[in-house]
Amino acid sequence: MIDLRSDTVSRPNDSMRKVIESSVVGDDVIGDDPTVKRLEKLAARTVGKEASLYVPSGTMGNLIALLVHCQANKAAIVGSESHILWHEGLGATQLGGIHLISIENEADGKLSNTDLEKFEKDKVAHPAVICLENTHNRCGGRVLDGKYLSEMAIRAKELNSKVHMDGARIFNAALALNCDVAELTQEVDSISFCFSKGLGAPIGSVLCGDTEFIQQARMMRRNLGGGMRQVGIIASAAEFALQNNVERLTDDHSNAKLIAHALSQFTEVEINVDDVETNIVYFTLTNIDGDQFEQTLLEKGLSVSRPKSKQEIRIVTHIDISEQDTKQAIEIMQSTIADMSN
Numbered sequence: 001m002i003d004l005r006s007d008t009v010s011r012p013n014d015s016m017r018k019v020i021e022s023s024v025v026g027d028d029v030i031g032d033d034p035t036v037k038r039l040e041k042l043a044a045r046t047v048g049k050e051a052s053l054y055v056p057s058g059t060m061g062n063l064i065a066l067l068v069h070c071q072a073n074k075a076a077i078v079g080s081e082s083h084i085l086w087h088e089g090l091g092a093t094q095l096g097g098i099h100l101i102s103i104e105n106e107a108d109g110k111l112s113n114t115d116l117e118k119f120e121k122d123k124v125a126h127p128a129v130i131c132l133e134n135t136h137n138r139c140g141g142r143v144l145d146g147k148y149l150s151e152m153a154i155r156a157k158e159l160n161s162k163v164h165m166d167g168a169r170i171f172n173a174a175l176a177l178n179c180d181v182a183e184l185t186q187e188v189d190s191i192s193f194c195f196s197k198g199l200g201a202p203i204g205s206v207l208c209g210d211t212e213f214i215q216q217a218r219m220m221r222r223n224l225g226g227g228m229r230q231v232g233i234i235a236s237a238a239e240f241a242l243q244n245n246v247e248r249l250t251d252d253h254s255n256a257k258l259i260a261h262a263l264s265q266f267t268e269v270e271i272n273v274d275d276v277e278t279n280i281v282y283f284t285l286t287n288i289d290g291d292q293f294e295q296t297l298l299e300k301g302l303s304v305s306r307p308k309s310k311q312e313i314r315i316v317t318h319i320d321i322s323e324q325d326t327k328q329a330i331e332i333m334q335s336t337i338a339d340m341s342n
Contacts, residue, residue, distance in 0.1 A: 002329050005305040007169075007197040007252070007318035007322060016200070023236035027229050028054070029222075030104060035232030039239045043206040046242065047191055048182035049168070053207045054235055055226055058168045059088045061192030061207040064220045064336050065164045066092040066129065068213060069190070073128035074098050077099060077119070077148035079105040083166055084131055085162045087091065095224070101127060107275070109136030111145055111152075119159060126159045133166040134184060135173045139307065141256075141280030143173045146183050153187035167204070168194040171246050172278040174254060189213070198249050199241035200319040203234045252279035252317040254313040255326040259315055262330045266337050281315040282308075296340070302332045 012020065026032035036054050044052040055061045062084050066076055074093065078084045080102045080149055083091070092098040104112035119126065132152060134144040149165075156163045165188045167173075174181040185191050190209035195201035206338070221227060260276040263269045263283055271283035285293055290310040297304055302335045305314045317326065 001301050001303055002321065002325050003303045004315045004317065004321065004329060005303050006316045008110050010196075010200045010204050010318045010320045012200065012237060013319075015244075016237050019236050019240045019254050020233055023232045025230035025232035028090065028231045029227040029229060030233075033230065033232045033235070035239065036235045039235045039242075040206065042239060043193075046181060046209050047167075047185040047193070048206050049185070049191070049208040050211045051209065053214050053217050053221060054231065054238070055192075055205050055207055056203065056223060056228070057092070058083075058166070058192055058194045058205040059219070060086060060224060060226050061205045062131075062166050063091045063095070063166070063208055064115075064217045064224065064226075065190045065192060065209075066131075066215045067096045067097055067220050069129040069162045069164060070096060070098045071209070075101060075110070075127040077101045077103055077130045077161075078125045079103060079109070079131070079133060081105040081109075081136070081201065082131060082133050083137050083168070084133075086138065104137070105139055107139060107142075109133060109139040109142040110121055111150060114138075116155065120155065123219075127161050129162040129164050129165050129189075130156050130159075130164060132188070133168075133279060135169045135176075135278050135280070136167070136278065140282045141169070141172065141278035142275065143176045143277050144184070145177055146179065146187075149184060162189040165191040167191045169197055169278065172198055172249050174251070175247070175249050176277050195238035195241050196296055198252060198318060199236070199245045201237040201241040204238045206238070248319065249279070251323070252319070252321070253277075255279075255317040255321060255323060256281050256315070258323075259317070259330055259333075262334065266334075267340075268337055268341055279317045281317075283313055283315075285311045288337065293336060293340065295337050297332060300332045300336065302329050 040052045103115040
């Protein structure tokens with residue numbers, strides 16, 4: 001089966017499994033796990049922050065960030081298509097009483113300038129934090145560049161707000177822009193990024209920020225039940241991923257573009273090839289039933305997803321998908337479209 005549903009479906013390779021098997025562990029809740037300590041230092045240094053906190057998931061990382069930033073002011077701006085709003089169970093509202101103010105996401109993942117201007121003109125309703133997503137999942141893996149992030153940091157300061165970045169796929173963004181990842185994180189107050197997506201680790205994310213922020217975040221993690229004991233077993237995989245699997249993300253980008261170019265040749269497919277900047281491809285089927293299309297692909301050994309609508313297909317390339325797998329997936333989709341169009 002060629003599984004293109006998400007980059008979360010990847011499995012640890014043999015090299016990573018050997019690292020896991022030989023990992024040195026301790027009790028991380030009381031600060032005794034040397035592997036976790038090493039990982040947290042590496043992660044913070046990589047994105048140019050003072051400290052970091054290893055967490056079970058990106059959802060928990062984002063939730064902790066919101067809980068810390070919104071202790072006094074219970075309001076946060078999020079994008080209308082953000083992962084925080086759509087896929088994290090409204091945990092910030094349920095557990096922290098935080099009002100998530102939804103601002104429209106433009107097609108490229110940026111927040112609507114018109115909506116932001118309304119808050120800048122309002123002298124009362126200032127949110128504690130503005131949340132950005134880079135790359136942007138539901139906007140098709142689009143990238144926010146350094147210029148935009150600097151502009152958003154300035155606007156946030158004028159609102160007396162912090163900036164949190166959901167950077168689950170931040171290394172995809174950096175490689176797409178051909179820049180150091182720290183250039184994309186230097187203007188934000190906190191950032192979470194994921195080890196178990198494109199980087200290929202089985203579990204875990206990390207939340208980064210200044211020392212005081214991470215001290216508070218560590219307490220919040222405990223409150224949420226996120227403290228883990230001999231967690232070096234999985235932290236070792238995350239460390240291996242961060243040291244070995246970043247640069248190869250460009251392979252995923254190339255494979256995604258191969259798919260996009262191939263699909264653009266069909267009149268039954270609506271897709272903008274230029275919008276495919278990283279490893280996520282969205283396309284819309286016309287005159288072909290989405291249910292039947294997905295089922296036929298599955299029967300032929302190709303798995304895709306439809307997280308937004310019946311006719312809109314999402315494909316995500318990842319570490320377990322080779323160029324040969326990509327070409328085979330293209331052949332399966334091409335034959336299916338041709339058969340269903342007749």
